[in-house]
Amino acid sequence: MTELDDRLKAAVRACTTLVPWHPKTAPAEVFAGLARACEELGIDDWDMYADGGAVTRLETELAELMGKPAAVFFVSGTMAQQSMLRVWCERRGTRRVGIQDLSHLLKHEADGPRLLHDLRFEPLTSGREVATAEALRAMTPGLGAALVELPLRDAGCLLPTWEQLTELSAAARELGVPLHVDGARIWESQPFYDRPLAEIAALFDSMYVSFYKGMGAASGAAVVGEQDAMDELRVWRQRMGGQLYRLSPYAVGALVGLRDRLPRMGEYVAWARAFAKELVAAGLRVNPSPPHTNTFFVHAESPLPGLQERFAALMEREKVQPSGSWWETDVPGVCMTEFTAYDSALGHDPAKVAAWFAELAGA
Structure with a gap:
């Protein structure tokens, strides 16, 4: 830990607001919000081992x-x-x-799919490429399943076109x-396709969605699909230790996200695209350009130590x-960050934030 690292951490703690992601909240605020939501949504009963209460209500609403x-x-x-994936492969x-x-x-699961389920991953694409029908047909026959991440987060939240998706x-x-x-950010991807979520999901045999990213819940996820596959999936949830005695707090947070944040996804994406346009005008680079979702990469031509010094100074000011x-990055003298626009960003002028980014880049 360097002196500059300590300075950056102190500057972040002293900030009263932030632009990316969601506003900062204390645990007590979150718990109080969940209590209010239970009253507003009429959640009077607990689930028991993921059955009944808010969990069953959430599963029903999500499937619809x-x-x-x-x-x-x-x-x-x-x-x-x-x-x-275990269900599909066993079938x-x-x-x-x-x-x-x-x-x-x-990239981020510590080799768990192989160690826990003996899944044997084979490359469908390499690097910052979208999955295509041609790529799937080129693989050796006999796959247990194919997985596509929409959007591909480590490529700047890159999405295939609708035509590519339907062909796949x-x-x-x-x-x-x-x-x-892998639809962890499918909510944020829907504006790109401008089609109902059900029309997108109809192209696939199963889809995972997340509730703690764009939806703002404390944690939680779900998978949608055909009834028989979901029945098998429930068995694996129990085997994997996921059938907790009470899941209602997470499910209530997800219901709030569906009610309050899902209708705003178009606003988040529109702000991100306006911001990206201002960044390009200020001399920075974005990827994808324009962004496909509310999340994208920003590249600045500056050595990292100098950028971090300016970052700390700007936050302190x-x-x-x-x-x-x-x-x-792999390119000497070029740094990058991932930017995600949610409620916090909507309270800021994209041009003003772009000016701050230009300052960070030393422009």
Whole structure:
């Protein structure tokens, strides 16, 4: 830990507002909000081991929203997706899964899919590429499943076109390969396609959704799909230790997200695109350009130590945190950050925030 690291942490703590992500909240505020939501939503009963109460209500509402027969709530997306892939692979009699090599399951799950489920991942795409029908057809036949991340977060939340998506779906059905979607940010992707969520979900055999990112819940995830597959998935939820005695606090937070934040996804994406345009005008680079969702990468031509010095100074002066952490890229002298626009961003002028970013870059 360097002196500059300590200075940055102190500056962040002293900020009274931030631009990316959600507003800062204390645990007591969150719990009080959940109590109010129970009254507003008429949640009078607890679930018991994920049955009844807010959990059953959430699963019912989600299945209807996504146009699928059933949904299964999980406390963790990691557990949800590994369990779903296990179901598909056991049905197909093989543990081979076609997957993008930037997928969350490969990058951020500590090799859990292989160690826990013996899943054998094979590359569907390499690097910052969207999955296509051609890529799926080029794989060795006999896959247990294929997984597509929408959007591909580690590529700047990159999305395929609607045509590419429908062609991929048709190819999977032609090949008899169950097609699963990592839809952790599918809510934020819907404005890109400008189609109902049910129409998007209809292209896939199963889809995972998250409730703690754009939806703002404390935790929680779910998978939607056909009834028989979801029945098998519930068994794996129990086997994986996910059938907790009480899941209502997480489910109530998810219901609030569906009610309050889902209708605002278009606003978040519009703000992000306006902000990206201002950043480009200020001399920074964004990827994708324009953004496909409310999340994208920002690149600044500046050595990291100098940028961090300016970052600390700006926060100390303005008491505003304009971005998350920055890190060095493979290109010498170029740094990057991931920016995500939610409620916090909507309270700021995109041009003003872009000016702060230009200051960070030393422009």
